[in-house]
Amino acid sequence: MSDLLQLQGVTKRFGGLTAVNDVSLSVREGQIYSLIGPNGAGKTTLFNLISAVFRPTSGSILFQGQDLTRMPTHALARLGIARTFQNLAVFKHETVVNNLLVGMHSHLRSDPFSSALFWGRTRREELRARDRVEEIIDFLEIEDIRDHPVGTLSYGQQKRVELGRALAISPKLLLLDEMVSGMNQEEREDIARFILDLKDELGMTVFMVEHDMGIVMDISDRVCVVNYGSKIAEGTPSEIAQNPAVVEAYLGTKRSAA
Incomplete structure (x- = not known):
């Protein structure tokens, strides 16, 4: 290699x-x-x-x-290139799923017009992003906390969410x-x-x-x-x-x- x-x-x-x-x-x-x-x-x-x-x-x-x-x-x-930090850098008031979706931002290519109407490329990108988030949730074994606000989770779980967000960009x-x-x-x-x-x-x-x-x-x-x-x-x-x-x-x- x-x-x-x-x-x-x-x-x-x-x-x-x-x-x-x-x-x-x-x-x-x-x-x-x-x-x-x-x-x-x-x-x-x-x-x-x-x-x-x-x-x-x-x-x-x-x-x-x-x-x-x-x-x-x-x-x-x-x-x-993705990175996690020594000090937590998560959005604590957002759910686990929404935190992971933030990590997908670098893959989005839609123009503002399509995004406003949620059609065409925007819709396809959104569906792909959510599919990727589901894969990460399964990989990190966090299905049971997917809809929890991150700030309510234990420190170890929050670190796992931060890892998941880094993985979202593949x-x-x-x-x-x-x-x-x-x-x-x-x-x-x-x-x-x-x-x-x-x-x-x-x-x-x-x-x-x-x-x-x-x-x-x-x-x-x-x-x-x-x-x-x-x-x-x-x-x-x-x-x-x-x-x-x-x-x-x-x-x-x-x-x-x-």
């Missing part, structure tokens, strides 16, 4: 602070790729660079060979930022299972920032470790777990969550 995402010498400076320092990495199609490191290591900044929240000071970010460094954030969805690359943070053990295991199913059943590529080392080591194909903004190691989970530089910088003597 070919490289889907490539970072080449990416650096980000905020004034005199270098948050990301000359990082290069490649994520191949169909991989689960994890980015780990201590708090303040530059992980979220790197994610924000990939999702065009920030622009790099230097270096390039390529998605299927296309440079993302000058692209607006809203354009990424149509390229096939992404080629799914960016997961601290997906299981704040969840109990059962919820974490469910999310890990969903991520594996995304790869195995749908062939989706997943790039995740994660602190839960159990999940990282269990489901990742490849792991990249950053510390003080620099990449210090990359390899398979077993290689990373045995890397002395990683053990010293992050894992410590025990493979526990940071």
